[in-house]
């Protein structure tokens with residue numbers, strides 16, 4: 001026969017498991033910083049953007065700050081990296097912005113969220 005203590009311990013550990021699952025689930029939808037950086041690296045984004053210093057383009061911190069509190073930031077970032085919109089380089093010349101070389105919408109969204117997270 002099981003002692004009350006054993007039953008209580010089992011109950012407790014299944015509660016802990018449920019809690020862990022509850023915590024882990026939203027984490028799955030969180031930003032994958034490694035994937036975002038790998039994608040940016042592969043697409044030469046870091047040639048013009050750094051996380052916290054100005055290069056040819058604004059730093060990701062600056063971009064994030066620009067869109068802080070604006071719900072359309074992510075959408076704007078996605079548009080910017082998928083539609084070759086005209087951008088002004090730091091030397092004043094204009095160019096078409098680089099179009100990201102992937103059709104993976106989830107990966108693009110993840111990168112946009114990563115940029116906005118700075």
Ligand code: HEC
Pocket residue numbers: 040043044045046047048049056057058063066076077078080081086087088089090097098099100101111115
């Ligand atoms: C040749 C240089 C260059 C490369 C390469 C480049 N960018 Fe940019 N990017 C710029 C410049 C310049 C701006 C600023 C546009 C402006 O403010 O007019 C910009 C702006 C942005 C913005 C902000 C748009 C906004 O609405 O303010 C995002 C997001 C962005 N780039 C993401 C990326 C990503 C992701 C990549 C890689 C796929 C990338 N960039 C590659 C030069 C570059």
